[in-house]
Amino acid sequence: MRYINQLEPDGLIENFLSHPPQNFKAWLTESNVPVFSAKFDLLTTTDLDFQKKLQKIPLYNKWRKLLQPHTCFVGTTVSEYALLTNDLDAVQLAEQIKEQYSANYPFLIVKDIPQDSPLQNQLANDYSQQFIQALKKNGFIEVEGQALAWVPVDYSSTDDYLSRLSASRRKDFRRKLKHRDKLDIQVMHSGDDYFFEADVLDYYYQLYLNVYEQSEVHFDLLTKDFFVTLLQDKQTKATIVTYYHQQELIGYNICFIVNGMLIDKYIGLKYPAARDFNLYFVSWFYNLEYAREHRLSCYIAGWTDPEVKASLGAKFTFTKHMVYVRNPLLRAILRKISNRFESDRSWRDAHIETENNKRECNE
Structure with missing residues (x-):
């Protein structure tokens, strides 16, 4: 099927479902939305300073594995965005995902929901925003996602x-x-x-x-x-x-x-x-x-190396990850430190400040 915010060919999505990455499992939900499960290092997108602070906590090497839970992801690793269908309205889809997977996984992450993306139509952007709001009402925590580089031709x-x-x-x-x-x-x-x-x-x-x-x-x-x-x-x-x-x-x-x-x-x-x-x-x-x-119309250059791609003249569009933590205590902790998992957002803020300073100097 074709998803409302799918940029890639169908064959690539089918290949992911048939041959998921090493040690991953992938399948479709009842509404045919792709999901996968994997062991996930929660420090993957944290800044280096935060990681160093954690490493100084006593017995770090022993409790470190607690930061690598078996996690269920809504989305794929071969598509730029979580692949959403409007066969269900956004509220129903959010409720269905939480009901099906939150009890079985300590972490449930809906990854890479686009934010007003110039690469998709208004219908898809509106649905994405409705979906984010519905997930928040279901207890998901909002975390800034990655920077997708693109260049208009x-x-x-x-x-x-x-x-x-x-x-x-x-x-x-x-x-x-x-x-x-x-x-x-x-x-x-x-x-x-x-x-x-x-x-x-x-x-x-x-x-x-x-x-x-x-x-x-x-x-x-x-x-x-x-x-x-x-x-x-x-x-x-x-x-x-x-x-x-x-x-x-x-x-x-x-x-x-x-x-x-x-x-x-x-x-x-x-x-x-x-x-x-x-x-x-x-x-x-x-x-x-x-x-x-x-x-x-455009060249889409992917998620990695935003600093280098910015120097090459790329524009960026961002996503959000929506995270549900089963343990109430951990959920409360994550709400307070969620900004530590937003490395691309930190880069973006620093990049904007640098560009503004350059503009002021030129003026």
């Missing part, structure tokens, strides 16, 4: 896009983009015969693992079965941008084109070559060019 060329950035950033990015001349860039699609070769599948999955292992946050480890299905899916037809140096694949982006949007989902990199050729920055500008050349 309103530029006529790469030079036009760069002209909107500061002089220092333009100089830095032009220097990094010189490495593009040393790369062979090819565009492939899922379902191509190439992706039915065992050694190719192994190599692509390893490059994904390279990125996962160097990431600061380790939550959802995609399985080999998920990746094989993704790369061999002829119907979904993912756009796979590949980067070669001297005939060696050193990186790729797996993207989808849906409703006139280029959605960047997965990246695989070979180190240290990917760093040597500034592949992160080269791929960013290639994706912008690709979106413009294909007359797409």
Whole structure:
């Protein structure tokens, strides 16, 4: 089925349900809303200062496991937003979710509910707000979610896009983009015969693992079965941008084109070559060019590295997580410290203050 705030192709959601991340379980509710369960580290999105304070509490290593409860999530890890259906009104859906799952899990989290997202229509935005209010009335705690980076395709060329950035950033990015001349860039699609070769599948999955292992946050480890299905899916037809140096694949982006949007989902990199050729920055500008050349409306660049993406000219739209804690005492504690779990909000506030200060200096 198609959800009112779904940005991704159906095949990606089906793949998640059939092949959830390692040690996850995934299924559909009675209203066909995707959910999954997993062991969740509650400190995943907390700031470093808060984590250091907790580590100083006596016997931290012994009670640390209490901060890693088995948790039920409403949503997926492959969609930008929790996938909602208006087959039920928002009040009914909130009540149904609480009734079905709050008694069986110490933590119940509805993840990534969009807030007035420019990437979805007004119907979906209105439903999301009604859903948030209904969850609050059912005892859920509101926690600021992540920053989703996106770029409207309103530029006529790469030079036009760069002209909107500061002089220092333009100089830095032009220097990094010189490495593009040393790369062979090819565009492939899922379902191509190439992706039915065992050694190719192994190599692509390893490059994904390279990125996962160097990431600061380790939550959802995609399985080999998920990746094989993704790369061999002829119907979904993912756009796979590949980067070669001297005939060696050193990186790729797996993207989808849906409703006139280029959605960047997965990246695989070979180190240290990917760093040597500034592949992160080269791929960013290639994706912008690709979106413009294909007359797409925007480029959606994902959740991670908001500081870097802000420097690259991205805009951001935020989500909310709604959290139900079964234990009344823990629920009361979480209400008081919920801001400690809002790392992207802290970044956003600091970023806005910095930009305002720059604007005042220029004036």
